[in-house]
Amino acid sequence: MLATYSSASVPTRLRPADLLRITDQGASEVLDGRHDVLLPQSWPIDERWSTRLYSDDDVDVWLISWVPDRNTELHDHAGSFGALTVLSGALSEFRWAGDQLRHRTLDAGDQASFPLGWVHDVVRAPDAPGAEVVTPTLSVHAYSPPLSAMSYYEVTDHGTLRRTRTELTDLPEGGSK
Numbered sequence: 001m002l003a004t005y006s007s008a009s010v011p012t013r014l015r016p017a018d019l020l021r022i023t024d025q026g027a028s029e030v031l032d033g034r035h036d037v038l039l040p041q042s043w044p045i046d047e048r049w050s051t052r053l054y055s056d057d058d059v060d061v062w063l064i065s066w067v068p069d070r071n072t073e074l075h076d077h078a079g080s081f082g083a084l085t086v087l088s089g090a091l092s093e094f095r096w097a098g099d100q101l102r103h104r105t106l107d108a109g110d111q112a113s114f115p116l117g118w119v120h121d122v123v124r125a126p127d128a129p130g131a132e133v134v135t136p137t138l139s140v141h142a143y144s145p146p147l148s149a150m151s152y153y154e155v156t157d158h159g160t161l162r163r164t165r166t167e168l169t170d171l172p173e174g175g176s177k
């Protein structure tokens with residue numbers, strides 16, 4: 001069946017384009033220094049870090065700082081739509097495409113939106129060999145309705161997707177904070 005966005009069939013009045021615009025606005029605000037009070041003195045290098053930039057009944061907006069070797073596990077966003085804008089650095093996304101994982105790199109300035117049922121794993125893209133890491137990998141994410149649960153998945157030996165657990169959470173992208 002063709003997906004539609006009538007108000008009767010989705011749990012939010014916001015559309016993917018709205019979420020993309022919201023994350024773009026959030027990214028601009030971070031770059032303009034308007035959220036500096038929320039930012040750490042120095043960017044954590046061992047664990048993913050996040051802070052909520054904005055929240056209301058319709059949408060939750062987060063800034064995430066990504067570190068190497070910390071993936072999110074394969075997950076969905078339960079009943080929430082999602083979107084992101086990459087501010088700096090780059091992310092690797094591995095999305096379940098029905099029969100395999102598909103990879104894409106999201107560079108600074110890139111955006112992505114996530115419809116219901118989107119299952120992906122996200123990790124900081126590898127730095128170039130020998131590169132000196134001077135800028136953090138940052139992205140702004142929006143979820144609507146605000147995130148309340150995530151399910152986790154594994155790819156089985158015979159190439160199918162198996163849901164392994166569901167967690168109630170309002171923390172973004174795997175809950176590392």
Ligand SMILES: [Fe+2]
Pocket residue numbers: 075076077082120122173
């Ligand atoms: Fe996600």
